[in-house]
Amino acid sequence: MRSPNKLRSFPQPLAIFLLTALGMTTFEFIKELIYQNTLAPWESHSATIIVTSMLATVAGLIMRKWASSLEDELRIAAIAFEAQEGMMVTDANTVILKVNRAFTEITGCTAQEALGQTPRLLKSGLQDEAFYAAMWESLQRTGAWKGEIWNRRKNGEVYAEYLAITAVKRSNGEITHYVGMMTDITERKQVEVQLRDLAFYDTLTQLPNRRLLNDRLDQAIAASKRSGRYGALIFLDLDNFKPLNDAYGHNVGDMLLAKVAGRIVGCVREMNTVARFGGDEFVVVLSELDVDKAGSTTQANIVAEKIRTTLAEPYVLTIQHEGKTETTIEHHCTASIGVVLFIDHGARNEEIFKWADIAMYQAKEAGGNAIRFHDSKD
Secondary structure: OOOHHHHHHOOHHHHHHHHHHHOOOHHHHHHHHHHOOOOOOHHHOOHHHHHHHHHHHHHHHHHHHHHHHHHHHHHHHHHHHOOOOEEEEEEOOOOEEEEOHHHHHHHOOOHHHHOOOOHHHHEOOOOOHHHHHHHHHHHHHHOEEEEEEEEEOOOOOEEEEEEEEEEEEOOOOOEEEEEEEEEEOHHHHHHHHHHHHHHHEOOOOOOEOHHHHHHHHHHHHHHHHHHOOOEEEEEEEEOOOHHHHHHHOHHHHHHHHHHHHHHHHOOOOOOOEEEEEEOOEEEEEEOOOOOOHHHHHHHHHHHHHHHHHHHHOOEEEEEOOOOOOOEEEEEOOOEEEEEEEEOOOOOOHHHHHHHHHHHHHHHHHOOOOOEEEEOOOO
16 A cells, blocks of 8 residues: 655655646646556655656656747747748847848848848938937837837838837846847838828928918917017919919919919028918918018018019910820919018917908009018007
8 A cells, every 4th residue: 555654755845846847736746646657656665766756757747848838939939030020130249140031021131141230231321320329228228129210221222110129138137139020111101291291281282281381480480589580471362373274274274383383482592481372372481581670571572572573474384185286385474462571479370361461462453463561560
């Protein structure tokens, strides 16, 4: 008969450890090691032999269980490494040790071309050193960094990617590797730009629309308040646009509007804003004129006069006829221009637009192709 008292000879802490490793209960442990392995009766063996046999059996079970688990984990890791996201593994010195197929598809660099290099081979030059310093500081402090970055493919094309980097550390905190996961977000960024353009820019002329114009006017007023210099808003309406639209259709009218936009942009400094207000109406915002109202009036008038004379020059338009040869026409189109100066007087954007609109109609009532200033009572 087996003596259950001899079980006391088995080291209890070690037994608990082995049971935990196997995920077995005490009953399952005893059944597995004694009854199923048909060990000889406890009385016929020394405690040392029993314990040694039990440890050997347990070790075998642990190794089989561990090997199976490790195989599963390696299989999962291999599948994950070949996921759609690009992956790159470097050593602690950021030398690339391994990349996956998605990395090659995103960057155009093969594994052979990437291994032994550093991630700098993808550098686009669009991020400054401060950007990379902040990335490195985050990796050293928290062990991770993630964000959007512009990189360069092997063919020279610049692309946007979402990058997440994780530092792999030993138990003592020493970094041994870095693992980077990247997703190409170029198409998403392009859609964002298109949506932004639709929200803030006129699709025909590519000029800022009313929404963006209001923001630019806010900025100009704020700059005027800080510097004590005047700004000006020029509001213009084309004098001879409707007859062209009526005679040749909206496509030709749109062609003229695009040419008008280009001419106005060519009359002002890059720091100023040219916007399409709607229809055949355009607005120009001038910033940082003079601290003196008379001097600012002179400066604004010079710009307005340049716009007036430039727009009055004839336009050569090519008309496409369906199934017929092209026709070239010459069209004359002038502009009625209203100007208002502004400074830190507390006026709202709506009031400034209204004053400029009043001045523009005064120019139109004078026969068009003229400039009128509105006195905003500064």
